[in-house]
Amino acid sequence: MGRSPCCDKSGLKKGPWTQEEDLKLTEYIQIHGPGNWRTLPKNSGLERCGKSCRLRWTNYLRPDIKRGRFSFEEEESIIQLHSVLGNKWSAIAARLPGRTDNEIKNYWNTHIRKRLIKNGIDPVTHRPRLDLMDLSSILTSASFNLSNLFKIQSLVNPQVLSLANLLASTSSNQENNKLFLNNYIFPVNQNPNEPIANVTSTPSNLPSNQLWHQEHHMEVNNGEYFSGNLVSLNYQSSQEKLMPPCITDNSIALQNYSDQFTSQASESSSFQPSNTENNSFNIDSIFPTPISSPTPLDSSSVFINGSSTTEDEIESYCNNIFKFEIPESLELEDFM
DNA sequence: AAAGTCTGCAACCGCTTTCTT
DNA sequence: CAAGAAAGCGGTTGCAGACTT
Numbered sequence: 158m159g160r161s162p163c164c165d166k167s168g169l170k171k172g173p174w175t176q177e178e179d180l181k182l183t184e185y186i187q188i189h190g191p192g193n194w195r196t197l198p199k200n201s202g203l204e205r206c207g208k209s210c211r212l213r214w215t216n217y218l219r220p221d222i223k224r225g226r227f228s229f230e231e232e233e234s235i236i237q238l239h240s241v242l243g244n245k246w247s248a249i250a251a252r253l254p255g256r257t258d259n260e261i262k263n264y265w266n267t268h269i270r271k272r273l274i275k276n277g278i279d280p281v282t283h284r285p286r287l288d289l290m291d292l293s294s295i296l297t298s299a300s301f302n303l304s305n306l307f308k309i310q311s312l313v314n315p316q317v318l319s320l321a322n323l324l325a326s327t328s329s330n331q332e333n334n335k336l337f338l339n340n341y342i343f344p345v346n347q348n349p350n351e352p353i354a355n356v357t358s359t360p361s362n363l364p365s366n367q368l369w370h371q372e373h374h375m376e377v378n379n380g381e382y383f384s385g386n387l388v389s390l391n392y393q394s395s396q397e398k399l400m401p402p403c404i405t406d407n408s409i410a411l412q413n414y415s416d417q418f419t420s421q422a423s424e425s426s427s428f429q430p431s432n433t434e435n436n437s438f439n440i441d442s443i444f445p446t447p448i449s450s451p452t453p454l455d456s457s458s459v460f461i462n463g464s465s466t467t468e469d470e471i472e473s474y475c476n477n478i479f480k481f482e483i484p485e486s487l488e489l490e491d492f493m
Numbered sequence: 494a495a496a497g498t499c500t501g502c503a504a505c506c507g508c509t510t511t512c513t514t
Numbered sequence: 515c516a517a518g519a520a521a522g523c524g525g526t527t528g529c530a531g532a533c534t535t
Contacts, residue, residue, distance in 0.1 A: 173503070173529090195520065211521075212504065247523060262524070263502055 170204045174213055178203060182210055183218055216259045223255030227264055235261060235269060240283040 174182075185201035191214055194207035203210060216222075227235070231253060238249045246258035246265075253261065273280045 171505075192521095208521085209504075215522095216503075244524065258523075259503080266525095267501055 169198075169206050169209075171209070174217075178205070179213070179218060182214060186214060186218075216257045219257075221255060222257060227256075227268075231256070232269060235265065236273075236283075239265065239269075 170178075181201050181203055182197075185197065185203075189197075189200075191211075194211045197203070197207055197210050198205050201210075205213075234253060235249060238252060242248050244262075246262045250256055250258040250261050270280045273283075
């Protein structure tokens, strides 16, 4: 019945591995192959638990492990995968050749997580949270300008921020322009003294599927009132079918349109909303077809507000993540 | 230069899942 | 099918080196 005990833990060595131990383990596995960790320590002459041997091999000694700094592309992939898979480090590692789950987990906790928080992104939900943002360092920076601000928010949806600035630049009220998105207000002008606040409710007249700007007067947190031009996005068109499972905002889906928007925005002087009479226009009208869309999935129930997500569907989305192009302008080092 | 603090990462711990008997 | 061990996995810890005061 069952198996015999793994190993007698008394008297086994713990702590950092020595070169001699690494050599013993490597030579043994080169001859006998990995696996059978219970008997490995005894057969190889190591005074270690089999579990410790397995960990040392899989996380450090394996020949196919890639050492050194994570590349920008790897970092972006980790963020994207984490937004879909959560803390499933082994699943993330399976999609990053040469990287171990332990390495990715450590890198997330020591680098990426901190950076997301600093930039106002909740590392758990991947959604903006201005209460996490280190605003003082941003707003008091001598190099503070709009392009830097867009880089900060690039993980949310840089194209929307760019569009917000574009529309705001045409406004008569240059002092108080804001981007309103998913219940957060982002500054789109260069006034560092302007308070930034979460809004507590969505304006009732916010149209769906449209980018929208209008002079606005409303109460924000702490009893403060905001007056100025709000640029809003409430994107819920049929394109949501392209959204990945588990993602409940529109930022990822909008990335499909990144290149098209960039070209539109670069012609900012001639670019105007399609419907200026009511200060709004349909986002579908300027981004008619995705450049590189994930494979549309069959059941709408797996998407927003859905729960019946299957492993295959997640797999399908994850494979498509790597088709997304990363804009050259997203040089994080420039900002940090 | 010394002491204190911070940071990054290898390794461990303990829980869950898979597998063997 | 059940029991229990092996393997897998994610969270946490401890320590060495870097950095700050």
